[in-house]
Structures are given as C-alpha cells and as structure tokens.
Amino acid sequence: MITLEDPRKATNQAMIEPTQQHFVVLGGGLAGLVAARELLRKGCRVTLIEKNAEVGGLARTFEQDGFRFDIGGHRFHSNNPSVVQWLKDLLKTDLLVVPRISHIYLNKKFVDYPIQFPDALSVFSPFKAMQMVVSYLSAKVTERGRQDISFEDWVVKRYGKALYRTFFQPYTEKVWGIACDQLAASWASQRIGIPSLLRVIKQAVQPTKDTPATAISQFYYPRAGFGMIPQALEKEILQTGGILHTSTTLLECVPLSSGFRITAQHEDGTCQTIQADQVISTIPVNYLLQSIPAELGSQEILRNYTLEYRDIVCLFVALNRKQVSTDSWTYFPLRNLIFGRTHEPKNWSAEMVPSDDYTSLAIEIFSSRNEPIWNMTDDEILAKVVEQMDEIGWIQKSDVHKSWVLRVPYAYPVYHIGYQEKLRAVKNYLGQWENLHLAGRTGSFHYMNSDGVIEDIFQLMETLFPEKNIEVKSLASVTGRWM
Ligand SMILES: Cc1cc2nc3c(=O)[nH]c(=O)nc-3n(C[C@H](O)[C@H](O)[C@H](O)COP(=O)(O)OP(=O)(O)OC[C@H]3O[C@@H](n4cnc5c(N)ncnc54)[C@H](O)[C@@H]3O)c2cc1C
Incomplete structure (x- = not known):
C-alpha cells in the first residue's frame, strides 16, 4: 500500500532552478530522446526510461543481415527552417535528399499519389469516371449544409459519394480498422487537399491523354535509415552525462509533495526507484494513467x-532481385489485399541493402492486437502476402530471399468521433501536476510526424526555460498529405 502525500500542494518547483532539477523522461522514442538531449544541453540532470532493448520507438530502423528497414519508411520533411537546421546539425553529411515518387494501385493500375484529380479517374471507364464527376458536382449542391462530424461527412461533402467510396473509404478503413463514419472529421481536414473544381470539370468534358507530370517533391533521409536520428541522439545523451535505461518499463509514477517517485522494472525483473523533480511522458497515455496510484x-x-x-x-x-519499382511508397487500398502500403528502402538509400544484387520491401499491414492478422504466425503472414503480391504481379515467391515480421503496438492515435472530449478529460486530470508534461505523438495523443514531434519538444523547452528559447517559427506543423 502506497502512502501518498498530497500531490496537489506539491508541484511548485519555483524554489529550484529548472536547470538544477532532475528530469525523468518516460519513453525513448524520438520525443523522449529529443527532450533528453535538449535538457542535457541546458545543464539539467536527465534519466530516460525505455521499454524496448533499443531506443527510437516508431522511428527506429530494424537491421538484419545487411538489410535495413524503417517501420513503414520514414521520410523527413518540415516547413520549419529551424527544425531542418536542427536535423542537419545533428546528422551533418549523413542526410540525403531523395525524390518522392508514389503510386496507388487502383482498378489494376498504378496512378500517381497523392491522388491528383482528375488524373486518377483515367483508370476507370469514361462512364464510371463521368459518374464520379456528376456525384462530385451534385455534392456541391446537396451536401452544402451538411455538418462535418465524421471523416465520411467531410469527404462526401467535398468530393461526392462516388469518389469517397472509390478512393478515400477503402484505404482509410484499412489503415484505421474502423468505419469512416466513426472517424472524426478533424483528421480528414488535417490530411486531405481539395481539388480544383475547374480541373475536374475540364477533364470530364475534354479528357486528355497527357496527364500532368507526377508531383515529385523531395525529402531528407538519413543515409543508413531513419534510425540514425535516434542513434545520434542516444550517443549525445550518453556523452553528455544522461542516464539511459533500455529494456526498462515504467511501473509506478507516484506524485509526491515535491516531484514524483518513479518505479521502473528492468528486464531481469529487478526494480529501481528514482526521484524526479519533473517528468516528461512520451509513452502511451493509458500506460501513464495505469502507473498513477488508483487512490488518486x-x-x-x-x-x-x-x-x-x-x-x-x-x-x-x-528480395533476390535488383528492383521492384522506382516508388518511394506504393499504396494498396483494395480490401481483399492484407497489406496497405509498401516501400522499397533501396530507392531511398543504397545503404539499405547489403549489395546492389538485392532489393527489399517493407510491407505495412494495418492490424491491431485483437485482429486475426496480428495473431497469424510469421510464416502465414509471409505466405499470404507473397501469394497476393504474386496475383497482382508485384513480386513472386522465388524472389524472396529472407523475411522478418515486426508487430508494432501503439503506432497511431485513433481519432474516433468524440476523442477530443476524452483527451480533454485525461489532460485535465493529469494537468493537476504542473511538473508532469505530456509530449510527442504517442505521449500527447496527437497525430504528428517526426518534424512535428521535434517542434513539440522545442515548445516544451520554451515553456520550461522561457529565457533560453530555441527559436521556433511556427506551431507544430502536421506535414504531409493523406496518410
Ligand atoms: C507506419 C508509420 C510511418 C511513419 N512515417 C513517417 C514519415 O514518413 N515521416 C515522419 O516524419 N514520421 C513518420 N511517422 C511518425 C513518426 O514515427 C512519429 O511521429 C515519431 O516516431 C513519434 O515519436 P514519439 O517519441 O512521440 O513516439 P514513440 O516512437 O511511440 O515513442 C514512445 C516510446 O515509449 C516507449 N514506451 C512505451 N511504453 C513504455 C513504458 N511503459 N515504459 C517505458 N517506455 C515505454 C516505447 O517503446 C517507445 O519507444 C510514421 C509512423 C508510423 C507508425
């Protein structure tokens, strides 16, 4: 039984300079590592606790037999020059600039991705394409007053039912594992661009064979995989006196009259208790709540x-072949295919494969722990994927050299309708401890890419050390488009 001091009286650290405080950072993904590194640079004491054997979380790179794979292929892009500069300073010459080429598999053909309307309609018969255009135009009238509550509402209002059912619904439901009418509209508005009405009409009336050039943009990519970012941060943290416990799981976070008592369990079963003046949590919110005594x-x-x-x-x-495609990513929205997206690491950096004779594919299968795919054996997953890829002419069984399966929990915060109210209630509750900070994508339940995570930590540093700002020019940007 834990005896608690009154935590509500307890959190004012005004008497101690923040730079003399001991920060415990929960989670060694990108958010936790960036936070630890920035705190150490300011002279704070830092202990970081990470459940996995290695740091990096969702941003780590898996490496085996000379093949390297990110968890789903991580490009780096930011509209914020200070974030880009921060990364350049960290990785120096290890940062490549890579062209982005993506396609989506629709009606047995590959079309540019992000979907460019009206080009994407060209894979359908003129009749079906016309139906979609009519549905798009009529939505402008019939859906005008409709309130945007769900993802479905948002898309149907702007694109019409036919485009929604063909393009948006299948892939979105595959990614999230819930019906689009259960997904909050706010997610759509963050991620989807609106096509020009004029272009849609023009192409419908006078289809041209010349499609506009594929929208190729560029992104940054670390030469030996995205995991170079967490690795560089880990190295600096250790060099500057930070304490880093991997294979260590948070058990208890007990608010005290001054700070917190953190209990964590190492891999060998032994427990360690750490006194923290401030806690930065980047672990799933539900784990953090579990660790706080029930009496509170x-x-x-x-x-x-x-x-x-x-x-x-x-x-x-x-794979025993040199290349599958030139794509950065390829999207597969068809419901009967168990995979949703692939990426070919060699197209991002030659160092992702052991020699030019090989290539590889990182295949994303959107599945949660309670679903059948998650519980299939590794061999069953490989067999099913290869069988389906063979059917669509993507790869053959004889191409496979080696394979590995990684099951990754807590990959995306799900924006269910009503999640904002839940998040508000959780944040209100945790907000009673002013020296407990939620940060990052997983820890603050905010769908962010890595650049957004870095900005999020910059802002936390501004709050903690108002007089020693890192210059941040804009609020955390959620960059990228649909998915
Ligand atoms: C498939 C996929 C593709 C993506 N593609 C891109 C991309 O192209 N570009 C991009 O910029 N971003 C991309 N992202 C997003 C990017 O990965 C995240 O924004 C970023 O890695 C989140 O970092 P984080 O530290 O907030 O969370 P996480 O990486 O989830 O870190 C949380 C850490 O907490 C640890 N932890 C959990 N529970 C405990 C516990 N009880 N005790 C101790 N430790 C614990 C976890 O092991 C983990 O290391 C992608 C994400 C996914 C899933």
Missing part, C-alpha cells in the same frame, strides 16, 4: 476515457 482517481479516468491506439504489423522482405 487515475483508474477511473482510464476506464471512462480510454484513448485508442492503432497497431501495425510490418513484414520486411529481402
């Missing part, structure tokens, strides 16, 4: 306001 009402909050995360299964396949 944490379990009631968890029961009433559980936030849902989506998991992912990654199949990494090394």
